[in-house]
Amino acid sequence: MTAADFRPVLAQDALSGHSVIVTGAGSGIGRAIALRLLALGARVTGVGRRAETLEETGRMAGADAAYAAEVCDVREADAVEALVARVGEAHGLTGLVNNAGGQFFARAEDISPRGWQAVVNLNLNAVFAITRAARPYLEASRGAVVNMSLSPVERGAIGMSHSLAARAGVLAMTRALALEWGGQGIRVNCLGPGTVLTPALADEAHAPHVAKLVAGVPLGRATSPEEVAELTAFLISPAGALMTGQLIQIDGGAHLGVPVNMLGEDGA
Ligand SMILES: CCCCC/C=C/C(=O)SCCNC(=O)CCNC(=O)[C@H](O)C(C)(C)COP(=O)(O)OP(=O)(O)OC[C@H]1O[C@@H](n2cnc3c(N)ncnc32)[C@H](O)[C@@H]1OP(=O)(O)O
Ligand SMILES: NC(=O)C1=CN([C@@H]2O[C@H](COP(=O)(O)OP(=O)(O)OC[C@H]3O[C@@H](n4cnc5c(N)ncnc54)[C@H](OP(=O)(O)O)[C@@H]3O)[C@@H](O)[C@H]2O)C=CC1
DSSP: OOGGGOOOOSOTTTTTTOEEEEETTTSHHHHHHHHHHHHTTOEEEEEESOHHHHHHHHHHHOTTSOEEEEEOOTTOHHHHHHHHHHHHHHHOOSEEEEOOOOOOOOOGGGOOHHHHHHHHIIIIIHHHHHHHHHHHHHHHHTOEEEEEOOGGGGTOOTTOHHHHHHHHHHHHHHHHHHHHHHTTTOEEEEEEEOOBOOGGGOSTTTHHHHHHHHHTOTTSSOBOHHHHHHHHHHHHSGGGTTOOSOEEEESTTGGGOSOOOTTOOSOO
């Protein structure tokens, strides 16, 4: 099956009545998630630093879509808490998708203390602040949190020590919150996409590494943003009602690493 064969499976109104915040909704995976949640009937608040790209997501969804763009740096804890409270009071909150994130790629010895802090602030501290702010609204709705992680989060990768440390922190937090908040009806999960060919990875500097990564995927191809979006929608919908505390890899088997092959054959 190629990425072009992918077909969404959730019923058209699977998320009607839902109100979801999606961070990083102005590009790549976050935009695909916002568009899918909107198509399934949810109200979506898209968060990011750039108004133009967030507004473009709204235009792509169409005039009937219940979409609002909110410009906010998720690393500004006070601003993010105020934003969550505004959305929660106005519309309630049934879902939070912590998708905003990223890193520069560098060996550990080339990461300055400020560089480390910048990446950990974005990929861990900001996720804690917004999730904590969302808790009362999610408790009221018995809602769900989806945290975007990375397929290599449990096995490591070269050039990503800062980002993987932060994502491993998010994974530990995900499991702790699934336990702490399960009694309040709140579910918390992580997704581990493999290589997703978004514009963020499409520049010349990354192209050769990215091609190698994709060539090594057991199922032979990259993950599409639409596949990540469908899984996110599933986890927020009632279909995911019993799923919590999980890392769900959506990477064609890439997290399994280079195979130990005792038969010396190519492929399985
Ligand atoms: C199989 C899975 C593979 C998938 C791989 C993953 C793919 C993705 O995640 S794709 C998504 C990619 N998107 C992004 O990364 C976008 C988000 N990234 C950012 O916004 C930034 O890179 C940032 C948050 C990580 C940093 O932003 P900011 O706080 O604005 O940083 P500054 O420019 O102020 O710099 C702070 C600090 O960091 C040092 N630094 C920046 N770039 C590098 C570099 N390439 N190498 C080394 N150090 C770097 C910078 O020099 C500053 O430190 P000081 O110089 O000590 O002040
Ligand atoms: N592409 C890939 O192969 C993979 C990506 N991922 C993860 O998926 C997520 C999305 O990646 P992708 O779509 O490829 O990359 P993008 O760079 O397109 O998306 C990152 C989004 O986060 C937003 N963002 C970044 N920093 C902040 C901030 N401080 N405050 C608010 N919003 C912010 C950006 O918007 P703005 O600049 O307007 O603020 C942007 O929309 C990231 O967490 C990434 O690490 C995981 C596995 C693989």
